Amino acid sequence: MTFTQSRHPGDLLVVGGKQLYAPVVDENQARVAAGLTMAIGAVAFVYANFDKLFWPIRAVSTFLFIDFLARVTLGLRRSPTGVVAGWLTRQPPQWVSAKPKRFAWTLGLLMALAMTIVTNLRKHGALPRTICLTCLSLMWMEAVLGLCLGCELYGLMVRRGWRTRDDAFEVCPGGACDIDR
Numbered sequence: 001m002t003f004t005q006s007r008h009p010g011d012l013l014v015v016g017g018k019q020l021y022a023p024v025v026d027e028n029q030a031r032v033a034a035g036l037t038m039a040i041g042a043v044a045f046v047y048a049n050f051d052k053l054f055w056p057i058r059a060v061s062t063f064l065f066i067d068f069l070a071r072v073t074l075g076l077r078r079s080p081t082g083v084v085a086g087w088l089t090r091q092p093p094q095w096v097s098a099k100p101k102r103f104a105w106t107l108g109l110l111m112a113l114a115m116t117i118v119t120n121l122r123k124h125g126a127l128p129r130t131i132c133l134t135c136l137s138l139m140w141m142e143a144v145l146g147l148c149l150g151c152e153l154y155g156l157m158v159r160r161g162w163r164t165r166d167d168a169f170e171v172c173p174g175g176a177c178d179i180d181r
Contacts, residue, residue, distance in 0.1 A: 023098040032085035035143035045132050061115035068109035104150020111135050
């Protein structure tokens with residue numbers, strides 16, 4: 001599938017010869033942002049789990065909550081890791097529908113909120129480890145494999161009729177938007 005951006009500011013975005021009407025996100029930038037958040041979270045997890053040093057995980061959980069909140073409300077390009085990812089991304093944009101990504105980021109936001117609350121209440125043990133390892137696994141799959149499980153879940157919900165099909169679900173990586181699969 002060829003991804004091209006229109007030349008004129010007022011024109012619509014064209015992907016694979018099809019004009020897109022809904023908001024889009026650069027998949028490359030999203031994957032780099034996932035890698036950055038994974039790296040930051042992994043360092044904090046290692047300190048908490050092996051050195052029993054918990055202030056990094058409290059700080060990182062709070063930062064990731066703010067970052068995911070910015071992604072969901074303002075978009076990837078205005079979140080702290082999205083800005084850094086934009087600087088690091090040197091490939092042409094690969095446009096994908098924003099709605100499935102926003103759904104996945106909302107799941108990340110909820111997990112970051114849970115981690116922020118749990119770690120700042122100074123709770124340690126199985127619950128924060130499980131939440132953190134789940135987050136790290138999801139971010140790794142997005143960054144390394146290009147598999148956005150939140151996007152796949154969103155696609156499944158649309159296919160099952162649990163969410164309404166709308167025009168904001170036009171092009172997704174790995175066929176997550178395919179309604180008839």
